[in-house]
Structures are given as C-alpha cells and as structure tokens.
Amino acid sequence: MSQDEQAEPFQLVESEYLLRSPWRNFRVDRVDIGGGREIKYSYVEAPQAVYVVPLTSDGQIALIRQYRYPIRAWELEIPAGSIDDQEDLIEAAKRELSEEVGGECQEMLHVGSFYNCAAHTNLSSEVFLATGVKLGVAHLEETERLVQLVLPAREVLALAHQGGIADSQSAYSILLAERYILARLS
Amino acid sequence: MSQDEQAEPFQLVESEYLLRSPWRNFRVDRVDIGGGREIKYSYVEAPQAVYVVPLTSDGQIALIRQYRYPIRAWELEIPAGSIDDQEDLIEAAKRELSEEVGGECQEMLHVGSFYNCAAHTNLSSEVFLATGVKLGVAHLEETERLVQLVLPAREVLALAHQGGIADSQSAYSILLAERYILARLS
Numbered sequence: 001m002s003q004d005e006q007a008e009p010f011q012l013v014e015s016e017y018l019l020r021s022p023w024r025n026f027r028v029d030r031v032d033i034g035g036g037r038e039i040k041y042s043y044v045e046a047p048q049a050v051y052v053v054p055l056t057s058d059g060q061i062a063l064i065r066q067y068r069y070p071i072r073a074w075e076l077e078i079p080a081g082s083i084d085d086q087e088d089l090i091e092a093a094k095r096e097l098s099e100e101v102g103g104e105c106q107e108m109l110h111v112g113s114f115y116n117c118a119a120h121t122n123l124s125s126e127v128f129l130a131t132g133v134k135l136g137v138a139h140l141e142e143t144e145r146l147v148q149l150v151l152p153a154r155e156v157l158a159l160a161h162q163g164g165i166a167d168s169q170s171a172y173s174i175l176l177a178e179r180y181i182l183a184r185l186s
Numbered sequence: 187m188s189q190d191e192q193a194e195p196f197q198l199v200e201s202e203y204l205l206r207s208p209w210r211n212f213r214v215d216r217v218d219i220g221g222g223r224e225i226k227y228s229y230v231e232a233p234q235a236v237y238v239v240p241l242t243s244d245g246q247i248a249l250i251r252q253y254r255y256p257i258r259a260w261e262l263e264i265p266a267g268s269i270d271d272q273e274d275l276i277e278a279a280k281r282e283l284s285e286e287v288g289g290e291c292q293e294m295l296h297v298g299s300f301y302n303c304a305a306h307t308n309l310s311s312e313v314f315l316a317t318g319v320k321l322g323v324a325h326l327e328e329t330e331r332l333v334q335l336v337l338p339a340r341e342v343l344a345l346a347h348q349g350g351i352a353d354s355q356s357a358y359s360i361l362l363a364e365r366y367i368l369a370r371l372s
C-alpha cells in the first residue's frame with residue numbers, strides 16, 4: 001500500500017449516475033485502488049456553496065433556524081447555498097444574504113473555505129463575513145422553511161464555541177470569522 | 187407557508203432506495219410540503235459517526251492526512267468513523283483511535299455533537315477528546331489511505347482557527363475541544 005501523499009492512489013475506471021438533479025447527483029464509480037483491486041465508491045456530487053456570517057453595524061449576527069428534511073428537524077444555521085451558474089462567489093454570497101435574511105452589506109470579506117464532508121460528497125464551500133449588514137424581508141424558495149434569529153455577536157460566538165449551533169459548517173464558519181468579528185466589535 | 191418551528195412542515199409520502207451499502211444509502215422521498223404540493227427530496231442515509239481529538243500526555247495532537255476519493259485529494263483530519271452495530275459511542279471512539287493512529291487513551295471525554303451536512307445527509311456525529319493518548323501503529327482497512335501527523339496542540343488549535351484544516355468537521359471538533367485542551371496544557 002503506497003502512502004505517497006503526492007500520488008493519486010485511486011483511479012477512476014467507470015462512472016454511473018443513479019440520479020441527477022439541480023441540487024445533487026448520486027454517483028457510483030468503479031475505482032482501481034491499486035494492487036489489482038477494484039471497489040465501488042458511491043458519493044454525492046453537489047455544486048460549490050457559499051456560507052455568509054451576517055454582522056450588522058450594531059454588532060449583531062443574523063442566524064436562521066431552518067427546517068432540514070434529512071434530519072427531520074429545525075437547525076440553527078447561517079445563510080448559505082449553492083452557487084448558481086454564471087455567478088461569481090461574491091455575487092452568490094450577496095444573493096444568499098438577500099434571499100435568506102433580506103440583507104444588504106457594506107463589505108463581503110472572504111474568511112476561509114472547507115470541504116463539507118469529503119467521505120460522502122465533493123461539496124466544497126467558501127466562507128464570507130458580511131459587514132455593516134442591514135436586515136430585511138427574506139425571499140424564500142417554495143421548499144425553504146426558515147425563521148430569522150438576531151443575537152449579539154459575542155453570544156453567537158459563545159454558542160459556536162460551546163456546541164450550541166448543531167450545523168457543523170455554520171458553527172465553523174462563525175469561528176473562521178471570529179477574529180474579523182472581534183476586530184469590528186472592539 | 188407555516189413557519190411554526192414546533193410543527194413538522196414536511197410529511198413523507200413514499201421512499202425509494204437507489205442504493206444500499208454499509209457506508210451509505212441513496213434515498214429519494216416523495217414529500218408532502220403542504221398546500222397540496224409534493225416534491226422529491228434526495229439524500230444520503232449514513233450511520234452515526236464519532237470524531238476523536240487525540241491529545242497526548244506531552245501536549246501534542248495526532249492528526250491524519252487521509253485520501254478522500256470524492257474530492258480526489260488528501261485532507262487533514264482527526265480520527266473519525268461510523269459506529270458499528272452493537273457498539274456504544276465510547277467503544278466506537280476508542281476503536282477509531284486505535285485503528286487510525288494506533289492510539290490508547292486514559293480518558294475519552296464527550297465534548298459535543300453536530301450534524302455533518304443536513305441539506306444532503308441525516309449523518310450526525312458525536313465528538314470526543316481522548317486524553318493521555320499513547321500513539322502506535324495504525325490498523326487500516328483495505329480502502330483507507332492515511333498518514334499520521336503529530337503536532338503541538340497549540341499549533342493545531344491555531345490551524346483550526348485560521349482555516350488550515352480543510353475538513354470542516356475535524357476543524358470544528360478541535361474547536362469544540364479547545365477549552366478542555368487548554369485546561370490540560372496550562
């Protein structure tokens with residue numbers, strides 16, 4: 001078994017799509033893992049996403065509580081979503097901010113990026129801190145169910161540190177933005 | 187559109203499985219979203235997982251660099267994996283620690299939990315800090331490709347804060363464990 005980090009240890013032999021949709025594809029690959037062995041690897045293909053931490057000019061953060069069907073529960077999150085065709089990252093971040101909390105911002109600051117769950121999906125995300133946010137009325141898609149929750153930024157940071165935000169990407173995005181948020185509060 | 191957080195806004199009508207495997211199921215549900223409307227919601231079913239932050243008695247954290255086929259890249263992570271049948275959480279955490287970094291610990295401390303990516307999967311995870319860890323030789327599955335990377339705990343915490351750990355669950359797990367780690371370093 002080679003553990004050379006430079007090498008690509010697995011080689012695609014053949015792909016099959018079990019589902020294609022605008023939100024996700026279900027894909028099953030035949031993969032050559034070396035040593036004459038082939039396996040099947042199933043995973044989700046999903047378009048790149050943006051996460052936006054909305055910081056208002058009076059030092060509050062706008063969270064959303066969104067119904068997520070796969071877990072049959074309402075989850076505390078920040079505005080986020082897939083990048084549309086033709087959109088650049090900043091446009092996507094501004095659109096999600098507008099759609100999910102009716103927000104407009106002074107500055108959209110890139111603060112990091114991550115893979116969402118690389119054992120199961122190729123999904124990757126870029127994280128932004130929106131500053132000077134003015135909140136408004138959300139413009140939801142037919143299938144979205146969410147409510148806004150505006151809290152002092154320090155309270156939201158404490159929630160993220162203590163495990164009070166169950167969505168791992170939202171919590172981690174807030175912590176990636178933490179030092180930029182604290183610099184703007186002091 | 188009801189936004190009553192107490193209510194279950196979507197109702198399952200019928201499920202279809204496009205794939206079943208020990209690692210994940212691909213599921214497509216017909217869902218009644220109210221107002222006489224039905225949609226299809228596709229998502230991944232995956233068994234609950236554990237994430238383990240391995241802290242050695244000399245104040246280091248053992249990371250792994252693991253090849254993840256869906257992203258065609260080596261990703262910096264902490265030991266993690268699905269809970270096997272009949273296993274309790276602590277047993278699963280100890281098994282992953284042993285398999286992925288050959289580790290044994292003095293204490294396995296529960297520090298939090300999260301959903302991995304609730305738009306796409308029902309997967310949820312429990313996070314542990316393993317203390318007093320003695321590292322050894324990993325026992326990998328045939329399809330696992332990973333190398334160990336042991337760094338001072340403060341360096342790993344800084345990496346997690348600054349976006350140097352691209353796996354969102356691993357980075358967030360480290361930050362959930364941060365205050366317990368700092369208490370043991372001082």
